[in-house]
Amino acid sequence: MFDDLRDLYQEVILDHGRKPRNFRRLENATHHARGDNPLCGDRMELFLAMEEDGKIADAAFQGRGCAISMASASLMTETVRGKTPAQARALGNAFRGLAMTGTCPDCGAELADDMERLSPLSGVHEFPSRVKCATLAWHTLNNALDDNQEDARSE
């Protein structure tokens, strides 16, 4: 009945959605932010531990939400590790483009691997009201990097 939804709910998504990776508090977090999607009730708390060299040493999150938002947060924490804030933000921008359009024509070679890993979420672009679920984690990441204490909102 829902076979054509396998594009959106790929096995990776369902798996990360059910068993999100890095789903814990980070006791040694240096950065931290909350994210909130009031429409569907997704809520998350994101933790980052930065190295002395300014790179993201560790990323983890906690929260509740739909399969898309949980999977997106899970994949994000895996992907940003070892990145500088600037790299992480650039990746977030590229991902937002992917989530909204389904492709990322501007994604150069240096983003290719990471985008590949995030690509199972590209199906979301066909579901305008679900794009926010996929991008919430990345909005929250920006806020954490900004040390912004206001809740992130995916609009």
Place this chain on the structure above:
Amino acid sequence: MFDDLRDLYQEVILDHGRKPRNFRRLENATHHARGDNPLCGDRMELFLAMEEDGKIADAAFQGRGCAISMASASLMTETVRGKTPAQARALGNAFRGLAMTGTCPDCGAELADDMERLSPLSGVHEFPSRVKCATLAWHTLNNALDDNQEDARSE
């Protein structure tokens, strides 16, 4: 161009509208009320002098308004003189019926003469927004008889 409006603006109306009778303050007034039709800006002040026997000895008014409201007030002051409050109210009720429907099937013999005098105003029933102009004076009369200090309004 406006010949069919001669029913509404009969010569009597235009005459009373231009030269209203009893258009003055009554220095010996025992009762008094204001009337107001906010939609068209008609405003009047009505004065009554009651006799010891409870009859209306004199009635007069001042104010500004359209031909219909001025003529109606003018004719009213002429008609209520010598009447008891109850008679004046009954006449007012009958007149409101006339203004709204154009006829007064229930007007018995005792009202016949007075209604005859007021009948030039019956044309107003075809102009729903003008009925209030014709009835304002009579609403104000009721308020004066009630000694009601609130402004009368023709609704």
Place this chain on the structure above:
Amino acid sequence: MDGVLRPGFDVTRIRQDFPILSAPTPRGKPLVFLDSGASAQKPRQVIAAMTRCMETAYANVHRGAYNLSEVATESFEAARGAVAKFLNVADSREIVFTRNSTEAINMVAHGHGRGVMRAGQAVVVSEMEHHANLVPWQMLRDAGRGIELRVCRVTDAGELDLAHLEDLLADGRVGLVAVTQMSNVLGTVVPAERVVALAHAKGALVLFDGSQAAVHRRQDLTALGCDFYVFTGHKLYGPTGIGVLWGRLALLEAMPPLYGGGDMISEVTLERSLWAPVPAKHEAGTPAIIEAVGLHAAIDYVNAIGFDAIEAHERELTEHAMAKLSAVEGLSILGAAQDRGGVFAFSLDNAHAHDLSTLLDRAGIAVRAGRHCAEPLHTRFGLDGTCRASFGIYTTIEEVDFLADALGHARKFFA
């Protein structure tokens, strides 16, 4: 009247009145619209009435002395009369047109709450209120006027806890009980007469949020004896932009106006203004004329079907849905009130509400996902959100079956 309905209830015939139900859809699947509780679809009679108004009888109201304006004023005021009859109240001056229920409740919270209630008094709401009947009272509480807000509990079955209501009323300081007459999440129909009796016995006024109830049950406010009542046009198959506040004449007269402007004054100088009589006093500015005409047509439409038929149809749907949905593995329905209407909030054990609604949408089924503007109720039941199916006069037994079937498939999809 065009579109007079046959006596009895013919859902096929009714569906033909709603153009959207046969409009093309993105993937060609028939629309199974189960979100009428958020906003109902519009029958062609309503669309036609609005069109007719704009094409033949439109002008601003209350202002012009010319024929067209008189005609428009008559149809606008006829709508007010139709609403009064719909609620069975005698005096149509007690009907104030608003934008929606939300505005109507806020007007009471401002006009009565800030304008008439005194420090030390309390307002009672319940845990199952729509935000529209909660937030305005929180704002009143927080306005620094010494007005307290008390919240009546909801039982595990999703019913208003009347014993708790009695407790809350006991000290005689409650000025107003403002509760929903039918929950937009649980479907619970509140025992309104009991609430009025309890409140009045302790000197409290009663406001019912009839946003849901007025759509599903015949209303007789004269018999009910409440003091304020609100409903919203767009849920009653009418247009957006129009709602209703009913209040007892003396209460509406005592309320200071919230907005100033044209039509609501009888005299204006630069120094001061005199308010016009009720309801004009509470209707500043050009009202929603075309929408009032549309609401009138919507009322005529449901009246022509008749509430006996509407209630019977809904009872049948609700019982059927209860049976069918209970049988879906892993599905739990929120609330189990004795007296309930055609609104079902549910969760599936292995799917988030938002994911579930995306699946159902693919099957052509429109349900809402989230907290349905009733966040405290979800918190009370420990839920982040639910899906909600809500029925209208055009909902069929087959659609309910289709929903149950799709839910079964959805559970497998996420397994």
Place this chain on the structure above:
Amino acid sequence: MDGVLRPGFDVTRIRQDFPILSAPTPRGKPLVFLDSGASAQKPRQVIAAMTRCMETAYANVHRGAYNLSEVATESFEAARGAVAKFLNVADSREIVFTRNSTEAINMVAHGHGRGVMRAGQAVVVSEMEHHANLVPWQMLRDAGRGIELRVCRVTDAGELDLAHLEDLLADGRVGLVAVTQMSNVLGTVVPAERVVALAHAKGALVLFDGSQAAVHRRQDLTALGCDFYVFTGHKLYGPTGIGVLWGRLALLEAMPPLYGGGDMISEVTLERSLWAPVPAKHEAGTPAIIEAVGLHAAIDYVNAIGFDAIEAHERELTEHAMAKLSAVEGLSILGAAQDRGGVFAFSLDNAHAHDLSTLLDRAGIAVRAGRHCAEPLHTRFGLDGTCRASFGIYTTIEEVDFLADALGHARKFFA
């Protein structure tokens, strides 16, 4: 887009877009509708857009995760975008949908006036305000918050007395100048840039009541530099039930919300609520969805004609009317501003305005009689009331001639 208009201005073609102009009338006389200043008629493009919304794309907005709700949300938000473009402002979050101008002004009087302004500050209005832009400020003055109301004089020619405005601003205590951009009685177009310059020089914000101006002149708020702006849909050939408040983002954010309810909160517990970001914060409850779509169509419609053409047509009509009406014996026109639009209030020496409008109505001419919700202005000119003829894009030179002719006959009738 259906109904694309030919370049240039073809009033015959435009009239065909307005069904009411050829609808049957009670006495068979063609409708000469000269009351567009009170409310304009609706072109079929607007009616069609509303119908299309209800027949194919209706659901509640911002709430559902299903396709139909997404479609409805998109068209609602597209309307917001169209309004932003219409006013030439960059950020559509600055557009708040209201019921009408009256509500928009009252929201500023409450939110900014009571919520942000401080005791000792003053608001300036003018003698030629519509009650909608006077009464809310009187209510603010009378709210016991120490806010003063100052009234800028109007010259005998019916222009804003800018020297007086400077005087009123001199002490630097004025927080807000709230004036009409075009008088609904005198037709006067206010020198808006000058007003902004004078006010800003003294630290005062500026609100323009654009209810009339937005219909007749192209608006560019970015160039104008005011701080708040309001207009109303039904005068712009759109539906009733929808109006617009524009305000600078920071101002809208600083304003506490007036109404609480659904859609305007981001988090609600029984204890407290968090407001949603602007504009949602100021749009509690289900908005006027169908009406926003209608307003969008109205904006598209006037844009397709183009303001160059609209302004040229109006200039022609206005000059013609000025010449023709001045020639009617016994007729006097209120005001003689240099810059004026197509609105004429007049009196005949031997007829009361109300009697006159009844006569004109018999000839099929719809004009308003009374004080046009501008009682202080009439008081200032020593008048009980006037008749007012106001033009729309469908008004013709022949209609103006017919009016002048009828006025001549009316004078004879009452002679």
